[in-house]
Amino acid sequence: MISRKLFGPPGTGKTTKLLKYVKTFLKLGTPIDKIGYFAFTTKAANEAIDRMLDYHTAFERKDLKHFRTLHSLAFNQLGMKKAQVMQDEHYEDIGRKLGIEVTVYSNGEESTGFINSDSEYFNLINAARIKNISIEDEYNTDMYSQDLDKRLLEIISGEVQNYKDAYKLIDFTDMIEKFIVSKLCPKFDVAFIDEAQDLSPIQWKMFNIIKENSKYVILAGDDDQAIYGWAGADVKKFQQEISKKDIILPQSYRVPQNVQNIADKILNLIPDDRRIKKNWKAREEQGTVNYIYDTADAPLDQGTWLVLARYNDKLNRLKATLKERGIYFEFKDRKSYKVTLFRTILNYIRWQKGDDLSLSEVKDVFEYTSTNEELSEERMYNLEEFGYDKNIPWYDEFTSDYEECLYIREMLSNGEKLKETPRVKLSTIHSAKGGEADNVLLILDNTKTIRDALEKSSDKQDEEHRVWYVGVTRTKQNLYIMAAKKEDQGYDIESLG
Numbered sequence: 104m105i106s107r108k109l110f111g112p113p114g115t116g117k118t119t120k121l122l123k124y125v126k127t128f129l130k131l132g133t134p135i136d137k138i139g140y141f142a143f144t145t146k147a148a149n150e151a152i153d154r155m156l157d158y159h160t161a162f163e164r165k166d167l168k169h170f171r172t173l174h175s176l177a178f179n180q181l182g183m184k185k186a187q188v189m190q191d192e193h194y195e196d197i198g199r200k201l202g203i204e205v206t207v208y209s210n211g212e213e214s215t216g217f218i219n220s221d222s223e224y225f226n227l228i229n230a231a232r233i234k235n236i237s238i239e240d241e242y243n244t245d246m247y248s249q250d251l252d253k254r255l256l257e258i259i260s261g262e263v264q265n266y267k268d269a270y271k272l273i274d275f276t277d278m279i280e281k282f283i284v285s286k287l288c289p290k291f292d293v294a295f296i297d298e299a300q301d302l303s304p305i306q307w308k309m310f311n312i313i314k315e316n317s318k319y320v321i322l323a324g325d326d327d328q329a330i331y332g333w334a335g336a337d338v339k340k341f342q343q344e345i346s347k348k349d350i351i352l353p354q355s356y357r358v359p360q361n362v363q364n365i366a367d368k369i370l371n372l373i374p375d376d377r378r379i380k381k382n383w384k385a386r387e388e389q390g391t392v393n394y395i396y397d398t399a400d401a402p403l404d405q406g407t408w409l410v411l412a413r414y415n416d417k418l419n420r421l422k423a424t425l426k427e428r429g430i431y432f433e434f435k436d437r438k439s440y441k442v443t444l445f446r447t448i449l450n451y452i453r454w455q456k457g458d459d460l461s462l463s464e465v466k467d468v469f470e471y472t473s474t475n476e477e478l479s480e481e482r483m484y485n486l487e488e489f490g491y492d493k494n495i496p497w498y499d500e501f502t503s504d505y506e507e508c509l510y511i512r513e514m515l516s517n518g519e520k521l522k523e524t525p526r527v528k529l530s531t532i533h534s535a536k537g538g539e540a541d542n543v544l545l546i547l548d549n550t551k552t553i554r555d556a557l558e559k560s561s562d563k564q565d566e567e568h569r570v571w572y573v574g575v576t577r578t579k580q581n582l583y584i585m586a587a588k589k590e591d592q593g594y595d596i597e598s599l600g
Contacts, residue, residue: 104345104346104347105314105320105321105322105344105345105346105347106319106320106321106346106347106348107320107321107322107346107347107348107349107350108321108322108323108344108346108348108349108350109121109321109322109323109324109349109350109352110323110324110325110326110349110350110351110352110379110381111323111324111325111352112325112327112351112352112355112381112383113325113328113355113357113358113366113573113576113577114355114356114357114358114539114576114579115352115353115354115355115356115383116352116356117297117323117325117352118147118150118151118154118297120323120352121140121151121295121297121321121323122151122154122155122158124293124295124321125138125140125155125295126158126159128292128293129159133292133293134292135162135166135167136166136168136169136289137290137291137292137293138169138291138292138293138294138295139169139176139289139291139293139294139295139313139317140167140169140170140171140294140295140297141171141172141173141176141294141295141296141297141313142170142171142172142297142298143172143297143298143301144172145172145175147297147298147537148170148171148172148175151170151297152164152167152170155167155170169289169291173279173302173306173309173310174275174278174279176282177278177279177281177282177309178278180282180285180287180288180289181278181281181282181285181287183273183278187271187272187273188272188273188274188275188278189267189272189273189274189275191207193266193270193272194207194225194263195207196266197259197262197263197266198222198225200262200266201258201259201262203222203224203259204221204222205221205222205225206221206222207225223247223248223251224251224255224256224259225259225263226247227241227242227246227247227251227256228256228259228260228263229274229276230246230333230334230335232276232305233276233303233304233305233334233335234303234304234305234335234337235304235305235308236304238253238256238257238260239253242256246333276305279305279306279308279309280305282309282312283305283308283309283312286312288312288313288315288316289316290316290317291313291316291317291318292317292318292319293317293318293319293320293321294313294314294316294317294319294320294321295320295321295323296310296313296320296321296322296323297323297324298323298324299322299323299324299341299344300324300325300326300328300329300336300338300341301324301329301330301331301336301338302336302337302340302341303334303335303336303337304335304337304340305335307337307340322341322344322346324341325381326338326341326342326378326379327370327378327379327381327569327572328536328569328572328573329341329566329569330532330533330536330566330569330570330573331533332562332563332566333566342378342379351381351382351383352383353382353383353384354383354384355383355384355385355386356386357386357539357576357578357579358385358386358390358576358578358579359385359386359388359389359390359578359579359580360385360386360387360388360389360390361389361390361391361392361582362385362390362392362575362576362578362582363385363576364392365392365575365582365596366572366575366576369568369571369572369575369596370568370572372564372568373564373565373568373569374561377561377565378565388580390578390579390580390581390582391580391581391582392582392584393581393582393583393584394583394584394586395583395584395585395586396585396586397585398421398424398544398585399424400583401542401544401583401585402542403425403428403430403527403544404428404430404517406526406541406542407526407527407540407541407542408526408527408528408540408541408542408543408544409528409530409535409538409539409540409542409543409544409577409578410432410527410528410529410530410543410544410546411530411531411532411535411543411544411545411546411574411577412529412531412532412545412546412548413531413532413546413548413570414531414548415435415531417546417548418434418529418530418531418546421529421546422434422439422529425439425527426439426510428513429510429513429514429516429517429519430514430517430519430526430527431514431519431520431521431525431526431527432525432526432527432528432529433524433525433527433528433529434528434529434530438521438525439510439525440507440510440511440514440521441504441507443467444471444501444504444507444508444511445511445521446467447464447467447468447470447471447501448497448501448508448511450464450467450468451468451486451497451500451501452497454485454486454491454493455493459483459484459485460483460484460485460486461483461484462478462484464484465478465484465486465489466478468486468491469489470503471501471502471503471504471508472491472500472501472502472503473502473503474489476489498512528540532570532571532573532574533570535573535574535577536573538577539577539578539579540577540578540579541578541579541580541581542578542580542581542582542583543574543575543577543578543581543582543583544583544585545571545574545575545582545583545584545585545596546585547584547585547586547595547596571596575596584596
């Protein structure tokens with residue numbers, strides 16, 4: 104039995120509450136190295152560390168050695184080195200050896216241990232291991248094409264293991280398995296497990312080891328935000344876990360009332376016996392819910408935005424539109440403009456104001472202005488030596504990457520602050536979990552995958568509803584919902600409004 108289970112509906116401050124518990128234990132005399140804080144992603148773990156360092160200036164990062172993901176704990180306790188861990192290129196190498204083209208996509212969810220590739224074979228094999236079930240049982244979950252060669256599945260599975268043995272490598276699931284067998288777990292006075300609704304069966308086994316080695320355990324999460332079933336997460340285990348005391352955080356500091364109304368209607372599609380009912384209050388502000396049919400109808404030129412879609416292909420198609428509008432955005436943790444080009448533009452402007460430039464800075468200017476001059480001396484340069492005129496603006500000089508220069512000029516004329524974090528972030532709903540913005544544009548989808556999910560098992564239906572629930576609850580003020588092209592297909596939020 105766990106000591107406490109904490110439910111954190113969207114924007115209710117679950118992480119803040121957990122860190123308050125940490126501070127309470129510290130005040131009671133608990134040594135920091137006897138506190139374990141385990142987050143679902145590396146990003147979340149680092150955020151907790153940063154906030155703790157702000158709270159307790161006497162601490163250094165090395166003092167918070169047990170603020171980690173579960174995989175990181177296993178990695179550390181087993182005394183492993185990064186060179187021992189399977190990387191994306193290793194799976195791609197295995198594919199080449201088997202004559203199968205494999206591309207592995209790092210999606211920022213490394214803590215799941217899930218391999219997100221364009222090969223159903225690799226995804227299926229990995230999912231089976233994470234769920235601790237056979238390849239046959241995973242194949243029968245109806246998540247995969249029915250024409251997969253079962254014999255080839257077994258061959259690939261064997262080759263993956265042979266490859267790891269040959270190069271003395273282990274994957275994320277091996278890491279957890281070795282931890283469970285070794286039971287090399289630190290002793291904790293208190294252990295916090297955040298986002299527990301997303302733990303896979305094998306991670307739950309690891310949790311049991313941690314629980315056995317802890318005097319006090321606090322399990323935190325929200326089954327309504329359990330959206331990693333496709334990666335092996337076992338939300339039912341979280342729902343069924345018994346605690347001495349359940350706490351539901353009652354007040355959202357993010358979600359306005361009109362948005363909560365939509366969120367509640369989505370959750371009402373999940374039967375009461377398949378979720379834990381939680382009453383929470385929205386902010387007093389009403390907020391707005393707007394239904395649109397084109398991204399041009401969303402005022403993306405003002406305020407902070409999360410643009411969310413179910414899959415990346417929708418977002419990839421949107422990038423060109425945003426560039427045409429001169430909107431500064433971020434996608435997959437990358438800024439929308441070429442950083443080296445913008446840095447060179449700034450150096451050019453700095454020269455116009457009277458500064459000389461270094462050799463490397465002049466070379467950069469030459470690259471973007473198509474100048475061909477020999478430079479050999481390590482000294483400061485004045486571009487006038489090469490015929491540049493300080494009165495000519497950069498956009499008339501920088502000609503070698505015209506489209507990109509035009510985009511940067513348009514952004515600057517729109518008042519975009521390119522030295523700062525982009526106002527607009529493009530993200531899948533899964534990657535945006537835990538994030539928020541004043542405005543959210545939610546792009547609905549009518550793909551076959553979603554239609555199939557809504558027609559199949561109750562588990563898949565429930566998870567599909569939860570995905571869109573997570574999407575709508577990212578907004579702090581205004582929600583824009585862009586309908587799928589075919590109104591009779593895909594996920595239909597508009598009919599709920």
